[in-house]
Amino acid sequence: MNIDKELKRHFIGRLIDNNRRIDGRGFDDFRELNIETGLISDKAEGSSMVKLGNTEVLCGIKLVPGEPWSDRPNEGILMTGAELVPIASPNFETGRPGEEAIELARVVDRGIRESHMVDMEKLAIVEGEKVWMVFVDIHVINHDGNLLDASSIAAVSALKNTYVPKFEDNEVVRGEKDRDLPVVKLPISCTFAKINKGIMIDPILDEEFAMDARLTVTTSGKEIHAMQKGETGAFTPAEVSELVSKAFGKHKELVKKIK
Amino acid sequence: MGGKREEPLIVKGKRVDGRKVDEMRPIKIEAGVLNRADGSCYLEWGKNKIIAAVYGPRELHPKHLQDNTQAYLRCRYNMAPFSVSDRKRPGPDRRSTEISKVISEALQRVVFLNYFPNSVVDVFMEVLQADAGTRCASLTAASVALADAGVPMKDLVASCAAGKADGEIVLDMMQEEDNFGEGDLPMGYIPARDEIVLMQLDGEFTKEEFEKAQKTAIDGCKKVYELQMKALKDKFKKGGKE
Amino acid sequence: MKSKTENLELRGDIVIPGEDLGKNKRHGGFTFEDGDMIKSSVFGIKEDKKDYVSVISLSGRYLPKAGDMVVGIISRVGRTFWIININAAYESLLPVEKAVSRDRGYGRDRGRDRGGRDRGRDRRGGGFKRDREQITDLRALYKEGDIVSIKIDDVNEIRESYADGPRKLTGGRIVIVSAKKVPRIIGNKKSMLNLLRDKSGCRIVVGQNGIIWLDGDEEAMQLVVDAILKIERESHTRGLTNRISEFMDEGLKKLKKTEKAGKTAKKE
Numbered sequence: 001m002n003i004d005k006e007l008k009r010h011f012i013g014r015l016i017d018n019n020r021r022i023d024g025r026g027f028d029d030f031r032e033l034n035i036e037t038g039l040i041s042d043k044a045e046g047s048s049m050v051k052l053g054n055t056e057v058l059c060g061i062k063l064v065p066g067e068p069w070s071d072r073p074n075e076g077i078l079m080t081g082a083e084l085v086p087i088a089s090p091n092f093e094t095g096r097p098g099e100e101a102i103e104l105a106r107v108v109d110r111g112i113r114e115s116h117m118v119d120m121e122k123l124a125i126v127e128g129e130k131v132w133m134v135f136v137d138i139h140v141i142n143h144d145g146n147l148l149d150a151s152s153i154a155a156v157s158a159l160k161n162t163y164v165p166k167f168e169d170n171e172v173v174r175g176e177k178d179r180d181l182p183v184v185k186l187p188i189s190c191t192f193a194k195i196n197k198g199i200m201i202d203p204i205l206d207e208e209f210a211m212d213a214r215l216t217v218t219t220s221g222k223e224i225h226a227m228q229k230g231e232t233g234a235f236t237p238a239e240v241s242e243l244v245s246k247a248f249g250k251h252k253e254l255v256k257k258i259k
Numbered sequence: 260m261g262g263k264r265e266e267p268l269i270v271k272g273k274r275v276d277g278r279k280v281d282e283m284r285p286i287k288i289e290a291g292v293l294n295r296a297d298g299s300c301y302l303e304w305g306k307n308k309i310i311a312a313v314y315g316p317r318e319l320h321p322k323h324l325q326d327n328t329q330a331y332l333r334c335r336y337n338m339a340p341f342s343v344s345d346r347k348r349p350g351p352d353r354r355s356t357e358i359s360k361v362i363s364e365a366l367q368r369v370v371f372l373n374y375f376p377n378s379v380v381d382v383f384m385e386v387l388q389a390d391a392g393t394r395c396a397s398l399t400a401a402s403v404a405l406a407d408a409g410v411p412m413k414d415l416v417a418s419c420a421a422g423k424a425d426g427e428i429v430l431d432m433m434q435e436e437d438n439f440g441e442g443d444l445p446m447g448y449i450p451a452r453d454e455i456v457l458m459q460l461d462g463e464f465t466k467e468e469f470e471k472a473q474k475t476a477i478d479g480c481k482k483v484y485e486l487q488m489k490a491l492k493d494k495f496k497k498g499g500k501e
Numbered sequence: 502m503k504s505k506t507e508n509l510e511l512r513g514d515i516v517i518p519g520e521d522l523g524k525n526k527r528h529g530g531f532t533f534e535d536g537d538m539i540k541s542s543v544f545g546i547k548e549d550k551k552d553y554v555s556v557i558s559l560s561g562r563y564l565p566k567a568g569d570m571v572v573g574i575i576s577r578v579g580r581t582f583w584i585i586n587i588n589a590a591y592e593s594l595l596p597v598e599k600a601v602s603r604d605r606g607y608g609r610d611r612g613r614d615r616g617g618r619d620r621g622r623d624r625r626g627g628g629f630k631r632d633r634e635q636i637t638d639l640r641a642l643y644k645e646g647d648i649v650s651i652k653i654d655d656v657n658e659i660r661e662s663y664a665d666g667p668r669k670l671t672g673g674r675i676v677i678v679s680a681k682k683v684p685r686i687i688g689n690k691k692s693m694l695n696l697l698r699d700k701s702g703c704r705i706v707v708g709q710n711g712i713i714w715l716d717g718d719e720e721a722m723q724l725v726v727d728a729i730l731k732i733e734r735e736s737h738t739r740g741l742t743n744r745i746s747e748f749m750d751e752g753l754k755k756l757k758k759t760e761k762a763g764k765t766a767k768k769e
Contacts, residue, residue, distance in 0.1 A: 001574070001576050001586055003574055003586050003588050004677065006574050006646055007574060007648065007675045007677065007712065008674075008675055011672075011673065011674035011675065014674075015674075015719075018719060020719070020723075039308070039387070039388075040308070040341055040342070040387060040388045042306045042388055042390065043306075043341065043342055043343055043344055043388050043389065043390075044341040044342075044388075047341065054294050056293075058339070058387060060339060060340065060341025060342070060387075061341065062340065062341050062346035064345070064346050081340070081349060083339075083349055085337065085383065085385055086312070086314075086335070086381065086383045087293065087296060087299070087310055087311075087312035087383045087385055088293075088295065088312075089295050090295065090296075090314050090317070094335055094351075096350065097349075135340065135341075135346050137339065137340040137341050137346075137349070139339045139341075139385070139387070141293070141310065141385075142293045142294060142295055142296075143295060144294065144295070174344045174345075297560065297561075297562060298560060315562065315590065316562055316590040317562065317589075317590050318590055318591075318592075319590075327659045330590075369518075369519075371533075371542060374564075375564075375590060375660070376658075376659040376660060377590070377591075377659055377660070378590035378591070379590075406517055406518050406543070406544040407544060407560065408560055408561065409543055409544065409545075409558045409559065409560035409561025409562070409681060410543075410561070411518070411531065411542035411543050411561075412518040412519065412542060412543075413518065413519055413533070413535070413540075413542070414518055414519030414540075415517065415518060415519060449519075451519055487517075488517055491515070491517050491544055492515045492517070495511065495515065495737055
């Protein structure tokens with residue numbers, strides 16, 4: 001039993017019915033966002049530590065030479081993974097990534113991949129034989145709600161601050177920069193939680209305990225690149241349209257924080 | 260250990276990073292950094308970056324692991340995929356499993372496990388960036404995290420390694436010395452009790468070299484202990500996460 | 502989130518596990534003997550009196566103790582008992598006999614009189630018969646997920662406990678704090694708890710396990726929750742009761758202002 005959840009979900013719903021959030025935020029307000037890039041600069045080609053309220057997510061980027069897909073011989077390969085390591089929550093277990101970690105990784109990946117954020121065609125080393133594999137690894141450090149947005153922002157800000165290392169004599173020269181990773185867009189995800197009739201942005205953990213449905217919308221300024229509805233409740237089409245508009249609005253606000 | 264390097268590791272008493280043979284890398288320790296864990300510690304040691312978190316005593320599942328005379332101390336050392344030069348596949352490997360075991364055995368010497376029958380005290384260590392000496396850094400952080408969690412212990416365990424590079428005994432090896440040196444001796448030690456609770460050796464040491472390395476590691480552990488104590492006592496001066 | 506407690510005075514010296522506390526003294530909580538030296542077993546604050554020393558632990562999970570009142574949640578319903586999750590490594594078992602309505606007295610075994618005759622069962626009062634034999638469906642009384650306060654009756658050597666005096670807590674809200682901070686939230690002779698109750702007008706049930714239930718006006722409850730979290734952050738400092746009293750007064754002033762503003766806005 002998740003005792004935290006069972007003790008809190010009833011009154012959270014009542015607060016929402018009275019138009020209040022447990023931390024006093026507006027329904028359209030994100031928590032305080034802090035982005036620190038380069039924390040793992042000695043070993044990773046790019047990294048970013050995101051603090052969204054008390055939620056903390058670290059993303060590291062590693063570039064590794066590998067074989068291209070046969071149908072895309074001159075393109076780099078993007079691989080996104082997420083680990084919900086047990087330091088981050090009393091409810092995270094050791095072992096292989098479960099469905100929550102896998103969904104998190106795939107949704108973050110979708111935003112990056114479908115927006116063509118990274119210009120994969122510029123990541124060939126030897127055409128047809130060797131390309132850069134870009135590993136985006138999300139490491140959750142402290143879970144206080146909305147891992148999706150924190151991870152998405154971490155991945156995007158890490159990639160924006162990633163370098164492509166030198167490749168000489170058939171070997172990677174670790175620690176030596178060849179050029180910046182070619183980044184053309186910044187997809188940012190925006191997650192909404194529905195509790196009874198109220199819909200709020202950036203749910204804190206206590207709100208996730210009470211939420212009936214969840215919608216994540218990843219946009220890059222003018223286009224939607226990924227959407228994911230979660231939990232067992234439902235949204236009306238009208239609600240979804242409104243949330244999409246709000247997501248576009250939030251993108252303008254959040255993109256300024258990614259340098 | 261023991262690869263070939265063109266330049267020597269020690270030139271005129273100075274090591275690759277400018278240190279003397281008996282100098283430690285800079286260490287920064289902060290207690291109480293995570294708000295969900297019962298206790299936690301963030302530690303930087305040279306370029307190593309480690310977070311340790313403790314949960315417990317809490318209910319232990321599966322039930323067949325329960326021991327009605329004492330708590331089960333469960334330790335997990337894990338490296339993030341981006342923590343090393345050549346990306347590491349996520350998940351436990353044989354090295355991580357061995358390190359988790361020796362760290363757990365070191366801590367079992369000091370934790371009052373018999374206070375909490377049938378339960379588990381979980382100690383998780385995540386290496387976010389690695390640069391030689393991660394097991395010592397992890398054990399050091401784990402001790403602080405246990406204290407931060409209010410888990411009763413006889414004492415803290417301090418940990419530090421000595422090694423052999425270019426024939427000389429050095430304190431606190433860094434990456435190059437670990438890769439190209441001749442020996443490595445990580446140690447976990449309790450100064451007030453003069454007890455060695457973790458010790459591993461690999462490489463080539465004569466008996467005299469070993470004695471010198473052991474003393475060097477112990478001296479290092481004593482310095483680390485002072486830093487652990489200071490980090491805990493400073494928690495309320497700077498203001499920690501409750 | 503970092504708390505700004507740098508400028509607040511500490512209640513005592515901070516000690517760490519293994520730290521020397523003295524010799525030839527009586528010693529209490531969270532200390533142990535190592536040879537002839539008394540040492541601290543935890544990270545906490547030293548309480549040093551002339552011939553007695555103990556340590557107040559600043560953190561640590563709850564351990565059930567006989568006589569403690571705790572707040573928990575029904576985790577499982579058995580044939581003749583309920584299992585209650587009290588947010589500890591150990592659950593508590595509430596036998597069905599203890600759920601017989603004690604306050605009404607109905608169904609209670611009245612024992613024997615001076616002549617040794619069985620007085621039989623209490624048959625006074627009306628209402629629901631809650632005799633032991635009447636309770637066939639335990640879920641009708643308490644089901645999984647119900648929040649209850651219980652008294653820990655008895656704890657054995659492996660920390661298994663029996664519970665008594667259950668009361669269901671409905672509505673209101675919950676705040677969870679470290680069990681080690683509960684004494685500060687209650688205060689010396691309940692001074693802090695009474696302060697919170699009197700100023701807010703809320704019902705407050707403080708479980709020794711760190712789970713606190715409150716009920717009352719929504720805004721007043723929020724203020725109490727904020728005060729409790731402030732006590733938790735600053736429990737290691739001096740002068741806390743006065744600061745909390747000021748905090749509550751300021752909070753109540755602001756509430757009256759917004760209430761007034763709300764009323765004037767409605768008028769216009």
